[in-house]
Amino acid sequence: MSKPLPFARRTARIAATLLAFTPLPVLAQALTADQQTKVDKIVSDALASSEVPSASIAVVRGGKIVYAKAYGNQGPNVKKTTPDARYQIASISKQFTAAAMLMLEDQGKLSLDDKVSKYFPDITDADKITIRQLLSHTSGIQDYWPQDYSPEQMSHDTTPQKILDQWAKKPLDFAPGSQWQYSNTGYVVAGLIIEKVSGEDLLTFLRKNIFQPLDMHPVNQDTAYGPGFPTGYHRYALGPVRAEDAPGKNWLWAAGELSMTASDLARWDIARINRAVLPASDWEEQEKVVRLTDGSPTGYGLGVSIGERNGHKVVSHGGEAVGFLSSNTVIPDQGFAVVALDNADFGRATGTITDGIMDLLLPGDSNAAVEGHRLDLAKKLYADLQSGSIDRTMLTKDADYYFTDQAVGDYASSLAPLGKPESFEARGGPKLRGGYVNRNYVITYPDKELLLVTYAEPGSEGKFEQYLVMPAG
Incomplete structure (x- = not known):
């Protein structure tokens, strides 16, 4: 059983949770009828030109969801297109894994600067890799899924431990901290550390500490098939759009295990904007650009990419599952976010939709x-x-x-x-x-x-x- 938080920290956590539902009052304008029409056209045009079957979006303004809608054909398992359908968000899930680590650090159960050898000493050079490097893709551990398609091995079920054994015990691709290289494997190791330290399975920990306080209702993507769930689609070059076969279970797990609605993800974005559920210092830590040992910036924090638009910090991430693409972009100091999810792993419709909505609702260029x-x-x-x-x-x-x-x-x-x-x-x-x-x-x-x-x-x-x-x- 975990040790209870000190009273002051519990009080701060409760207050932060309440703030998640307190929108920024001045800027939370609903979209005008003309803006709604233009958003609908942006999404419809993106789907038509890419031949992606469907998309689901949510727009946050002033820290409040002001528009959420689904478009197109979500597949034979969804009777009527609905924004309540859960799409696979894949690697966007990484920021939740990183948030769990930050929570455990708050509880005094680990440090992001702990060496991985403290938890899994049999990983290659585990005594040289920190948890922070796992979360920032600077560990040197080889990525088990660099392809933009699912190789034969992914048609069979696996376990996080099997992924660790097959990829995290290979020679490192580089000395920890010296380079940036995306590594799903590093996040699987991080998820195993979370379970070992918390004494709970990863989704249970996330559900208790993040999803329930924010009224989010995601599910494990391995169960997101059948009635009520969008069908994922694939395409070979410019050939016909075909339903994609589901991969084996447990491949994405802590690296991308979640399926949720666009509005669910937008609620998390609102928590980021309001610095809720996690202490403000944790949000800042997640959004701080990690630097390599030579001092050069990576453009990445802990589970999120960090960029800039017109002088404002942009926190974003994309995701690719078998048959699904996703995009999540937040501008915290403007109380603004766009979520775009689709049920195809081709076409880049989510990026087109996100850029179009941002150009519409946040026009202007400072340079x-x-x-x-x-x-x-x-x-x-x-x-x-x-x-x-x-x-x-x-x-x-x-x-x-x-x-x-x-x-x-x-x-x-x-x-x-x-x-x-x-x-x-x-x-x-x-x-x-x-x-x-x-x-x-x-x-x-x-x-x-x-x-x-x-x-x-x-x-x-x-x-x-x-x-x-x-x-x-």
Whole structure:
């Protein structure tokens, strides 16, 4: 049995919980009828262009849910499209795992700076890895699911311990703290530590300490199949949209185990905005960018990506399950959040929806000159690629490696016949990720739209780290 919290801490926790239901009064404007119509069009257009079957969204303004709606076809197991359907949120679940760790630290049961060897000494170099490094993807433990599809092994059931045994006992990919590399395996280890320290299974701990106080009703995604649950869909290239087979059980677990409604996730976002349920210091700790041993920033905190939009901190994360994609974006100091969930693991509709809603409800750019110049650079590189040439001084070492002669040839042969675009416009604002600035653009032709996803070094002249053109979602 766990030791009860001191009275002062229990009182603070109760007060924080009550604050979760106290919206910011001035800014919590409901959407106007015109805004609702435009939001509906943003979602409907994203689904139509990407051929994703359905989406469910929630919008938070002023710390209050002001719009929640579902669209499209949720599949044969849902009689009528409803915002009450639970979608698999996959890796967005990581921030709940990290929050559980912070709670256990508050209770004096562990420290984020504990070495993993204290709990699982048989993990490779466990005496050099901290819990904080597990949560920030800087541990060096190899990721067990780097693919954007489910390999054969995932068609069979597993257990967290089997994942640990197969991947966390391999040689590390790098010295702990020296690099950032996404690792689902690290979160499985974190979940096992939570269970060992708390004496409860992970979902029970989360339900008691987070979900029930916030009136959230998620379920384990391994049970989120059958009547009442959306069907997940997949697509091979531009082929037919097909229902996806469910993976084996326990693969995502502490790395992405939850299914919930968009409004459930929005309630968690409101808690983040109001600094509720967890002490404010825990929220700040989760949102603090972790730095590598050489001092460089990772663009990641504890289970969340940290970026910026027009001078405001953006806390976000995406998720990919078998047949599902999700996006959760919060701007705490503006009391604003957008949740977008869909039932397809292709098309990037959730990103299109999120960017569209943010552009609609949070317009404006504090650095128009820089963004205009970056747009010009993106257009120049596009025209170069259409002609089969490329100015490699615009590219980082990684991007230069990516654009092989074959890649440049394929870009030229597929883009040159399209000719000059009708329009070439930014979609969404710049976002910091992994030390680079993400900017996306829509390239429009009479009969099609293309999406350009770029990452670049910071600054107006930063070199491109990524420049990928694909069909628009």
